[in-house]
Amino acid sequence: MNFAQGKTATTPSARTEGELALQGLWRVVVLNDPVNLMSYVVMVFKKIFGFDEPTARRHMLEVHEQGRSVVWIGLREKAEAYAFSLQEWHLTATLEPDEKN
Amino acid sequence: MPSPCRNGISPQRSSRMKRIEVKLSLSVVAPLLDVIKSTVDDLGSSLAAFSHLHDVDEELRATWTDGLLASQTGDCRTLLALFDREFFANGVIAFDESNAEAIVRACAAVRLRLRERYLKTLEDDVLESGNVEIGSLPEPQRKAFMCYLFLATIQELIIQHLDSSIIES
Numbered sequence: 001m002n003f004a005q006g007k008t009a010t011t012p013s014a015r016t017e018g019e020l021a022l023q024g025l026w027r028v029v030v031l032n033d034p035v036n037l038m039s040y041v042v043m044v045f046k047k048i049f050g051f052d053e054p055t056a057r058r059h060m061l062e063v064h065e066q067g068r069s070v071v072w073i074g075l076r077e078k079a080e081a082y083a084f085s086l087q088e089w090h091l092t093a094t095l096e097p098d099e100k101n
Numbered sequence: 102m103p104s105p106c107r108n109g110i111s112p113q114r115s116s117r118m119k120r121i122e123v124k125l126s127l128s129v130v131a132p133l134l135d136v137i138k139s140t141v142d143d144l145g146s147s148l149a150a151f152s153h154l155h156d157v158d159e160e161l162r163a164t165w166t167d168g169l170l171a172s173q174t175g176d177c178r179t180l181l182a183l184f185d186r187e188f189f190a191n192g193v194i195a196f197d198e199s200n201a202e203a204i205v206r207a208c209a210a211v212r213l214r215l216r217e218r219y220l221k222t223l224e225d226d227v228l229e230s231g232n233v234e235i236g237s238l239p240e241p242q243r244k245a246f247m248c249y250l251f252l253a254t255i256q257e258l259i260i261q262h263l264d265s266s267i268i269e270s
Contacts, residue, residue: 033150034225035216036209037253039260043205047268080157084165087152088172090209094153 025098026079028072032063033092044089045071048082073098120197121262123255127192133248134184140211140248141177143218149173149210173210180207201263202270208252215252219245 030041038060045056049071062069072082079095086093148169154162183194183204196204219242220228227233231250235243259267 031153033213034228035213037256037260040205040209040256043260043264043267083153084168087148087150087169089206090150090173090213092150092153095156 023076025073026076027070027096027098028079028082028086029094029096030059030063030069030071030086031092031094032067036091038064041091044086044091048085048089119263119266120195121258122193122195123258125188125192125194127189130192130251131189133244133251136215136244136248137211137252138181140214140218141181141207144173144177144210144214146170149213173207176203176207177210179203180211196259196263198263198266198270201259202267205256205259205267208256212249212252215245215249220249 041060041063042053042056045051045059046053049056051059059069059071071086072079076095083093083095148166152166152169154165157165179200180203183200188194216228222242223233223246233246235246238246
């Protein structure tokens with residue numbers, strides 16, 4: 001599913017403040033939940049992001065122990081696609097601007 | 102996140118076909134199906150997990166939610182299809198590459214809704230550890246918790262045996 005298709009193309013001069021805010025880098029953040037199994041979360045990370053086992057486990061443990069993990073940083077359009085995929089697997093995922101960039 | 106749980110299911114695996122058949126106790130599982138079915142019905146019009154969307158216009162939000170709902174509905178349909186005539190005849194359900202992904206996701210959706218509807222009174226850490234005295238739970242909650250454990254066991258079996266099929270699909 002391409003979420004960019006849902007957006008209206010605009011020229012730079014017509015861009016609103018809201019649209020400008022979508023530029024730059026975005027973080028895909030996964031939040032902890034008490035329901036989904038550790039093994040399930042590891043599998044989802046491997047499937048969606050192509051992580052190897054240690055990387056997937058590290059992010060899973062970060063979610064479990066710290067309540068959240070930044071699993072990807074990049075352009076908004078791809079961040080939306082990743083967030084959608086994570087939500088399709090029933091993980092609590094959100095987007096936030098990457099303040100460092 | 103909870104650790105794996107076990108509740109007496111006996112899997113048989115055929116590695117050539119990447120298919121696992123599981124013999125369930127009809128007397129244990131059949132009474133849980135009403136709860137699973139009613140929870141799936143409940144999921145028909147709402148998402149199992151809260152969808153966080155910031156800075157998203159209405160059109161995209163609607164497309165996003167509709168896409169998630171369609172996916173969730175299809176997955177739940179695949180889960181319910183496991184419990185067909187063959188299951189009621191001999192207690193066997195089967196997973197393979199064609200249904201594993203949908204079922205493991207549907208189990209997650211149903212577990213999330215069971216938690217929301219029936220198991221809210223259980224603390225997060227209690228739920229994660231699985232250290233619940235089932236006998237002490239009142240009847241509607243007891244059956245919901247048994248469904249919750251049963252679906253987790255299904256997920257564990259699929260992840261254990263068909264993990265690579267799901268990741269590579």
